[in-house]
Amino acid sequence: MIELRNISKIFAEKGKPSVTALRDVSLRVEKGEFLTLIGPSGCGKSTLLYILAGLEKATAGDLTLHDRAIAGPGPDRTIVFQDFVLYPWLTVRKNVAFGMKLGASRGKHRPPEIEARVQQLLKVVGLSRFENHYPYELSGGMKQRVAIARALALDPEVLLMDEPFGALDAQTRRIMQEELLRIWEATRKTIIFVTHSIEEAVFLSNRVLIITARPGQIKQQVRIDLPRPRDFDALRNDARFITHCGDMWASIKEEVQKSIETE
Ligand SMILES: Nc1ncnc2c1ncn2[C@@H]1O[C@H](COP(=O)(O)OP(=O)(O)OP(=O)(O)O)[C@@H](O)[C@H]1O
Ligand SMILES: [Mg+2]
Structure with a gap:
């Protein structure tokens, strides 16, 4: 694709x-x-x-x-940034709905549909109670969950x-x-x-x-x-999981060392 x-x-x-x-x-x-x-x-x-x-x-x-x-x-395509950026002047709910509202102006989403989807996503990221809070009232992890919900909202x-x-x-x-x-x-x-x-x-x-x-x-x-479906608690003791992690670390470690040496 x-x-x-x-x-x-x-x-x-x-x-x-x-x-x-x-x-x-x-x-x-x-x-x-x-x-x-x-x-x-x-x-x-x-x-x-x-x-x-x-x-x-x-x-x-x-x-x-x-x-x-x-x-x-x-x-x-939507991106969740490494330094996630929320709109500080909008509440949690409005941050999540923002992109969908832009879509609504192009006839893509209807307002009741936006509201339902925003509520569903806030539930997924565990922030329903905070829908009317502003970003400065949230912890770092909560802000990041808003950013994830916002990216998913655009489907x-x-x-x-x-x-x-x-x-x-x-x-x-x-x-x-x-x-x-x-x-x-x-x-x-x-x-x-x-x-x-x-x-x-x-x-x-x-x-x-x-x-x-x-x-x-x-x-x-x-x-x-x-x-799949994968369960972390079961996988962490699985020999294949442990081997993958070990092999990858060996390969990545080499690159991390190189990158430190050349800086
Ligand atoms: N806008 C920019 N202008 C100039 N240099 C840039 C710019 N963006 C990235 N770089 C340089 O490109 C290189 C790769 O940066 P990038 O942010 O893609 O790394 P990364 O793999 O995401 O690192 P990290 O794991 O620390 O997030 C770095 O040397 C960085 O300094
Ligand atoms: Mg990066």
């Missing part, structure tokens, strides 16, 4: 050394796949998601969604998630991982997910791409054929 051919990205600004964030990344993503990118800090993961979202342009190469070039942002075909659980406490994170899997299994959306957690990558994904130290390239692809 998504195809990237030889994508490279160079950031060049006057007076600063240029940075090659990505080099020659080629990739196909199947419809309904749960694909995760993992690699050292600064290796180009967010940059790749921005390019897929149409928020950054690749310096070279091309990318298509359903054989059409991705030229900019579109309602078929995109492709969900791009940049370390969406990074700021959550460990317990909420586990619940949100299970919730995301439940949503994904129910809707079969295509998810491209970024994380630094190997366990999270193995638990969630069909396929994990290990990205090299910058310039980011695909070092290795790992298929995770663990049966």
